[in-house]
Amino acid sequence: MRDLKSIQLEYHQKPLEQDQLNPTPWGQLSQWFDDLEKEDVSYPNAAVLSTTNNENFPSSRVILVKEFDESGLVFFTDYESRKGQEILLNPQVSLLFFWKELDRQVRIQGKIEKISRKKSEAYFNSRPFGSQVSAYSSYQSKQVSKEELESKVQENSQAFKDQVPCPERWGGYLISFENAEFWQGRPSRLHDRFFYEREGEIWKISRLSP
Numbered sequence: 001m002r003d004l005k006s007i008q009l010e011y012h013q014k015p016l017e018q019d020q021l022n023p024t025p026w027g028q029l030s031q032w033f034d035d036l037e038k039e040d041v042s043y044p045n046a047a048v049l050s051t052t053n054n055e056n057f058p059s060s061r062v063i064l065v066k067e068f069d070e071s072g073l074v075f076f077t078d079y080e081s082r083k084g085q086e087i088l089l090n091p092q093v094s095l096l097f098f099w100k101e102l103d104r105q106v107r108i109q110g111k112i113e114k115i116s117r118k119k120s121e122a123y124f125n126s127r128p129f130g131s132q133v134s135a136y137s138s139y140q141s142k143q144v145s146k147e148e149l150e151s152k153v154q155e156n157s158q159a160f161k162d163q164v165p166c167p168e169r170w171g172g173y174l175i176s177f178e179n180a181e182f183w184q185g186r187p188s189r190l191h192d193r194f195f196y197e198r199e200g201e202i203w204k205i206s207r208l209s210p
């Protein structure tokens, strides 16, 4: 076995205090994005999305969250990809952010649904031509040869001069906040963890043992 036990981490960040928490998970996430803007963090909006297949096997992959508010968090993808197929089977997903520069993690569980066609098209149209051609040419998660992919990209780059139509199979998903946990790494593993869960109209916040 490759021994990784000698990798030792120590956490030096300030504590996360319950009385400083925002009353909603999207508000707290927004506060943490304010902090991220002050740091040099690569891919701050990258998150791990986990879905499950028909045998309840989870699978995870990184996606980029493009926006969020009280209705949930939005990312874009190919609806016919593996994740898209798994979402059809089980629309309950998990999303995880990890920012090593701040020793912070956020876990979210939520229900997922497609956003409107109009919003997906608006975002697709705002993307660079190269990204549009790639999305149009690539049937995400299907087997493909490099030659086939490259020739499709070449063909579509010529067919569409500067605007590619948004493929039907491409668009955004919205993940609602069902619950969320905010984790702040602290010295000697006495990490601060706060769990948000819905209690009627309000969010109940509990401290969890590290």
Ligand SMILES: Cc1cc2nc3c(=O)[nH]c(=O)nc-3n(C[C@H](O)[C@H](O)[C@H](O)COP(=O)(O)O)c2cc1C
Pocket: 043, 046, 059, 060, 061, 062, 063, 064, 065, 075, 076, 077, 078, 081, 082, 083, 084, 140, 141
């Ligand atoms: C930094 C990073 C950002 C990514 N962003 C996205 C994204 O926003 N949407 C997406 O469909 N795939 C994104 N991917 C690729 C996915 O991780 C994954 O390979 C792809 O979506 C296919 O996953 P699936 O076969 O499980 O559907 C990203 C990968 C990385 C490493």
